[in-house]
Amino acid sequence: MQRVADLDTPSMVVDLDKLEANIQRLQASLDSLGLANRPHIKTHKIPAIGHMQIAAGAKGITCQKLGEAEIFADAGFDDILIPYNLVGAPKMERLTRLARRVKMTVAVDGAVAARAIAEACDAAGVEVTLLIEVDTGMHRAGVQSPEDAQTLARSIADSPGVRFGGLMCYPTKPAMVAFHAEVRDRLTRDGIPLEQFSGGGTGAQQVSKDAGCTEHRSGTYSYNDLSVWRAGNCELDQCAMSVLVTVISTSCPGFSTIDGGSKTFTNDALQTTGVNGYVREFPEIYLEKMSEEHGVLNLSRLTDASARPRVGDKIHVIPNHACGTTNLHDVVYGYRAHGSRPTDGTLSGDELIEVEWPVPARGKIR
């Protein structure tokens, strides 16, 4: 089997032991809370990993774009939520085509989007379940009040072609306890059942439980990344994904340069820290700056200057944002560490590649 250390760079690699443990851990957490698991596949965009999540107990999946949903429906996933207003005639045609073969649920936040979906589904003779998105602070979509949710729910409940399912939010926040209760009261008086409440956010499982959610959507938990780690929702050692890069220049005092930048990692930055990636093999070194194809490692914390990486060294960088990184890579290498795993986070050289996954939902922006 090919060794990770022999891969050309940059290459996105996934530690399969850690990936499997991450999937089991989140599933166990949701099982103990009695919440259904509906993982968001935008983090990996790979059906094989989605199947691992289903096998662990997930009831369905979340896709952000119809293009993702089409690929996952082709791969056998039959219960798909799109937590996002779908707008426009081409999308109505694709949604109804999907709804003919799998259970589709879509979140909406207003009458225009809800009506268009209802009319398209009615004309096509299919049914889609609609959830009402509630804004919990992202200020990008979602109804603003229980009154607005009630008005929209009534309109959905009265429309052919769609079925009113309940509520959806991201991320779940404590304020959802009261909001959900009030919407439920209002709809009970209207005789409209509120069956489903979909909460979300890696690390927000307990909040979803408290708010009365029936299911929870997490994405990043499968890989984890520096953002999840900084939020306190994983250990650094639980980051399953990293990018293998090569040191290509040491000419600038205080810095080393790698062959990956914003076109490898994204510029989804931790602005407040100036740290855009951690280097597994050199815990004192961090990715500070990125151009498109250059990443600049800051060496100022190095206590032993002779431990500085040299031109040609291959190192693993854990990025800020797994989901953005995934979207830049056509292929991902899954490896497993054999022999003794070093306890300091470095790789032993015995990491063998078990699987090479294409990323078929990469770039599915429509």
Add this chain to the structure above:
Amino acid sequence: MQRVADLDTPSMVVDLDKLEANIQRLQASLDSLGLANRPHIKTHKIPAIGHMQIAAGAKGITCQKLGEAEIFADAGFDDILIPYNLVGAPKMERLTRLARRVKMTVAVDGAVAARAIAEACDAAGVEVTLLIEVDTGMHRAGVQSPEDAQTLARSIADSPGVRFGGLMCYPTKPAMVAFHAEVRDRLTRDGIPLEQFSGGGTGAQQVSKDAGCTEHRSGTYSYNDLSVWRAGNCELDQCAMSVLVTVISTSCPGFSTIDGGSKTFTNDALQTTGVNGYVREFPEIYLEKMSEEHGVLNLSRLTDASARPRVGDKIHVIPNHACGTTNLHDVVYGYRAHGSRPTDGTLSGDELIEVEWPVPARGKIR
């Protein structure tokens, strides 16, 4: 012909009149300065646009990655510069394979990279021209002093398999005048000819001329973007590329949400301004925040609230960074405006799609 207004969204679109004018303008500027033009194709990653640049007078092209160079060599480009240390055995094999069929020039900044290329070329029986990269302030690669340039030039000149070509820098800075002169003096004393000096940076043509460059590399000029505009190197109306998006939510007071975010535009942000994109049709509205698939338009500058975009409206967003945006799109639509072109920057509805270009060098990170 299909109209731009009928495209599904998000879709990356290019105004062909503006693209052609941008290509002619930069070529005329370099012609008047007597500098050869070696455009960087990373901005568009499309051979057809590279051929337009060659037809306008460019002498060769610049590619950042071997994967780009392989695609452009297949498309008939025969003079390719990679301004970037190539390191590692797989890359040596690919470089020598390319050098068998096209003229390859590579920039290096140290003995390790130079020696590896020389040995690989010598073993393969091919010759690659090496330029020495000079650091002009990016602090990511490049020799730091004329002495270091001289030492490296001597070593390259003595090596079989490679030919010493000269210097390379990005971006060209005024300090290059003295640096270049001193390196030239030192190498003249050594009997080593310094034939080529490759400068770069959209808008830095005159600086390259003053520094004694023989050629100039610009990339972003073909499309232009908000970064080029803010640097004073183009008019907003000369931005040829934009992304057609749909307004999908108006539920949050003061904002409208579009169906594109950091996976459509990148997070290559103009941090200081909070403006991440301009909307052609609504000059008072700007793209403020981005999630992965949501973009949030700030409406606070709107003088006429009734002019607020509605759910379903399609609008064109000019992004911060054309090169990063290109790398997220599998296809680009080239259109031409017919009938009278509105003078306020909006589209007339008569923009007809003439060409649908795949982006074959997208995602070529190796």
